[in-house]
Amino acid sequence: MEVDHLADERSKAQFDVEEMKIVWAGSRHAFQVSDRIARLVASDPAFQKDHRARLGRKELFKNTLRKAAYAWKRINELRLTEEEASRLRFFVDEPAFTDLHWGMFVPAIKGQGTEEQQQKWLPLAHKMQIIGCYAQTELGHGSNVQGLETTATFDPQTDEFIIHSPTLTSSKWWPGGLGKVATHGVIYARLLTNGQEHGVHGFIVQIRSLDDHLPLPGITVGDIGIKFGSGAYNTMDNGVLRFDQVRIPRNQMLMRVSQVTREGKVVQSDVPRQLVYGTMVFVRKTIVGDASNALSRAVCIATRYSAVRRQFGSQKGGLETQVIDYKTQQNRLFPLLASAYAFRVVGEWMEWLYTDVTQRLKANDFSTLPEVHACTAGLKSLTTSATADGIEECRKLCGGHGYLHSSGLPELFAVYVPACTYEGDNIVLLLQVARFLMKTVSQLGSGKKAVGTTAYMGRVEQLMQCRCDVQNAEDWLKPSIVMEAFEARATRMSVACARNLSKFGNQEEGFLELSADLVEVAVAHCQLIVVSKFIEKLQQDIPGKGVKNQLENLCSVYALNILHKHLGDFLSTGCITPMQASLANDQLRSLYSQVRPNAVALVDAFNYTDHFLSSILGRYDGNVYPKLYEDAWKDPLNDSIVPDGFHEYVQPILKQQLRNAKL
Numbered sequence: 001m002e003v004d005h006l007a008d009e010r011s012k013a014q015f016d017v018e019e020m021k022i023v024w025a026g027s028r029h030a031f032q033v034s035d036r037i038a039r040l041v042a043s044d045p046a047f048q049k050d051h052r053a054r055l056g057r058k059e060l061f062k063n064t065l066r067k068a069a070y071a072w073k074r075i076n077e078l079r080l081t082e083e084e085a086s087r088l089r090f091f092v093d094e095p096a097f098t099d100l101h102w103g104m105f106v107p108a109i110k111g112q113g114t115e116e117q118q119q120k121w122l123p124l125a126h127k128m129q130i131i132g133c134y135a136q137t138e139l140g141h142g143s144n145v146q147g148l149e150t151t152a153t154f155d156p157q158t159d160e161f162i163i164h165s166p167t168l169t170s171s172k173w174w175p176g177g178l179g180k181v182a183t184h185g186v187i188y189a190r191l192l193t194n195g196q197e198h199g200v201h202g203f204i205v206q207i208r209s210l211d212d213h214l215p216l217p218g219i220t221v222g223d224i225g226i227k228f229g230s231g232a233y234n235t236m237d238n239g240v241l242r243f244d245q246v247r248i249p250r251n252q253m254l255m256r257v258s259q260v261t262r263e264g265k266v267v268q269s270d271v272p273r274q275l276v277y278g279t280m281v282f283v284r285k286t287i288v289g290d291a292s293n294a295l296s297r298a299v300c301i302a303t304r305y306s307a308v309r310r311q312f313g314s315q316k317g318g319l320e321t322q323v324i325d326y327k328t329q330q331n332r333l334f335p336l337l338a339s340a341y342a343f344r345v346v347g348e349w350m351e352w353l354y355t356d357v358t359q360r361l362k363a364n365d366f367s368t369l370p371e372v373h374a375c376t377a378g379l380k381s382l383t384t385s386a387t388a389d390g391i392e393e394c395r396k397l398c399g400g401h402g403y404l405h406s407s408g409l410p411e412l413f414a415v416y417v418p419a420c421t422y423e424g425d426n427i428v429l430l431l432q433v434a435r436f437l438m439k440t441v442s443q444l445g446s447g448k449k450a451v452g453t454t455a456y457m458g459r460v461e462q463l464m465q466c467r468c469d470v471q472n473a474e475d476w477l478k479p480s481i482v483m484e485a486f487e488a489r490a491t492r493m494s495v496a497c498a499r500n501l502s503k504f505g506n507q508e509e510g511f512l513e514l515s516a517d518l519v520e521v522a523v524a525h526c527q528l529i530v531v532s533k534f535i536e537k538l539q540q541d542i543p544g545k546g547v548k549n550q551l552e553n554l555c556s557v558y559a560l561n562i563l564h565k566h567l568g569d570f571l572s573t574g575c576i577t578p579m580q581a582s583l584a585n586d587q588l589r590s591l592y593s594q595v596r597p598n599a600v601a602l603v604d605a606f607n608y609t610d611h612f613l614s615s616i617l618g619r620y621d622g623n624v625y626p627k628l629y630e631d632a633w634k635d636p637l638n639d640s641i642v643p644d645g646f647h648e649y650v651q652p653i654l655k656q657q658l659r660n661a662k663l
């Protein structure tokens, strides 16, 4: 009979775990779909994944192609909905060319193509009769999109664009799916007509033949090579691509934002030029939601293992202390648990924000676009940095065993860290947020109302002077007090930076000089958004015994831990005193004690199968030691007692030593 080594932990929970599962999933329906698909994937041997790190690149990649084809077959056989298919991709847990096809190529056509273009290309893409990638980044430029060098020159004689890579640095470099699989790509290039340049635009270009999969004439394409970590992101074929005067019909330029007429005239639509960047906004909001997935997974492993692992403190031969009971462990682990829940909430809000802007754009209302850009960029940066650091912290929280591949943490880290770079380097994105904030501050005096996530700046005078009203530690549990402290911090930092900027004659020069401070301002603003959205969520009716109370504790842990980590910001802006900061820390410690008995149940609420977690340390039943021991013997090195190469290389050394000793 299977023994649940964590049963005791589970019995301590003070809330309804089943109801928390629904909060985590977003709705009862979402939970049911997710639960069903997770089981479907876990029970299908075709989706086995524990051997990935031992495969060579070619075998690994072929295995991914097999899985993708099988997944597609099952999606069609079972007639899965879009939601179900997307859950299937999530639980299969393997980066593949299909991510870029569905996650970027299709959205780029939807967002930047005209109705006519959508009608032509989307049915092909939806049936996967063509497979697309998103080819923007080049060897020489990624962040600086305006600096891309690939050209698309209109030839009025033939009514075609000539796509060309004029330099080595203009080679497309990084696009996922491009290396070996994609038949088409949305290629970003500088538009040239009648000898004039018109900025970067997207073009649908066929890369490989649909008959024999060979590159079309004028195209050089391949994979860019092995990436960080074993297995990990190497299931993806990130590619390199060069064009030698490749011709495409005029109607393959994505023309929702600008059109090129038969004569080569460029006509701007009434939508803003920035919509050319719309796919990045879409993916950044997806990445925010996904951060909670990756962080919760690491936290689930570290929490369960911390409850299993015991070190020191045995009294009279009794059990040693569970490491989760050490305050230092709690102080590292519980803020990550709280962050996972916080990012879940903010991810949900981000979905709402995106739906809202999409509807507005349809009605030609572009007013919220700058804010949506700032929110998606800023929160993508904040959540991915925190998640990447959080996964590594979870590895350390698991001590030595966390470094084993079978802990599930090294591969999770290797797959996750590029999220800090792709879809915009996190620092570059925070600088975008800072620009938006400096603009907002500069407009405060002009009567323009600060709205949305910057509405708090409308109370700049009050926030510049307010003094926090905390008398005792429990006061820090009041949402109004926390909000005021975060708003005062963000406002004061923004205003201080804006004042410093105004000392520079040249704004751009000032921006460069102060960029490190500006990044901190952007972080303060984004952390405020997360805290405020979590607090807003708690104002809703949340059913289930004790569920809301747990979420309130986690929200307070998230906020007070940030306050503690960024104490310098809060103190130097004068809103709170050192005594109040110390009370916040007392409250944080007390919250840890309240989270402690619920910790295992709070990670059970993520509803992850053992297949998905892929971690011996994070097993649901906590049966860690026998399984670790068993697993060691499965390593190919243990197939033979004496390893290959021993007689050839090591034995001669030993014999030499023996000879020397005899001499």
Ligand SMILES: CCCCCCCC/C=C\CCCCCCCCCCCCC/C=C/C(=O)SCCNC(=O)CCNC(=O)[C@H](O)C(C)(C)COP(=O)(O)OP(=O)(O)OC[C@H]1O[C@@H](n2cnc3c(N)ncnc32)[C@H](O)[C@@H]1OP(=O)(O)O
Residues within 6 Å of the ligand: 064, 067, 068, 071, 072, 085, 086, 088, 089, 092, 094, 095, 096, 098, 099, 100, 102, 103, 104, 134, 136, 137, 142, 143, 144, 145, 146, 176, 274, 275, 277, 278, 280, 281, 283, 286, 369, 370, 373, 421, 422, 423, 424, 425, 428, 429, 432, 435
């Ligand atoms: C094996 C199993 C398989 C299973 C299969 C199952 C089948 C599948 C079924 C379902 C599956 C579903 C799967 C879905 C998965 C989805 C997952 C998605 C995967 C993601 C993987 C990621 C891969 C990575 C991709 C990339 O990295 S793409 C490249 C990204 N590149 C960047 O992000 C570049 C960053 N740089 C920039 O964004 C900008 O250029 C800049 C930094 C903003 C610089 O801009 P600036 O210099 O200011 O220049 P301007 O261009 O002049 O802008 C000025 C102006 O514009 C505003 N602005 C800027 N950006 C935007 C924007 N995006 N939106 C709106 N506005 C913007 C800016 O604020 C300025 O405004 P003002 O003038 O008003 O100030």
Ligand SMILES: Cc1cc2nc3c(=O)[nH]c(=O)nc-3n(C[C@H](O)[C@H](O)[C@H](O)COP(=O)(O)OP(=O)(O)OC[C@H]3O[C@@H](n4cnc5c(N)ncnc54)[C@H](O)[C@@H]3O)c2cc1C
Residues within 6 Å of the ligand: 100, 134, 135, 136, 137, 140, 141, 142, 143, 144, 173, 174, 175, 176, 233, 238, 418, 421, 422, 423, 424, 425, 426, 427, 428, 431, 515
């Ligand atoms: C796994 C992975 C998958 C990818 N997939 C795709 C894809 O499918 N399609 C695609 O088109 N691209 C893809 N990319 C490329 C990715 O979008 C870029 O790498 C990313 O946007 C960062 O750009 P960069 O490489 O030019 O970095 P750089 O901008 O060169 O960054 C280098 C350093 O310079 C700093 N820096 C740069 N500019 C500034 C500035 N203005 N101020 C201060 N500091 C600055 C950065 O912070 C960073 O520390 C992928 C990348 C990875 C790693």
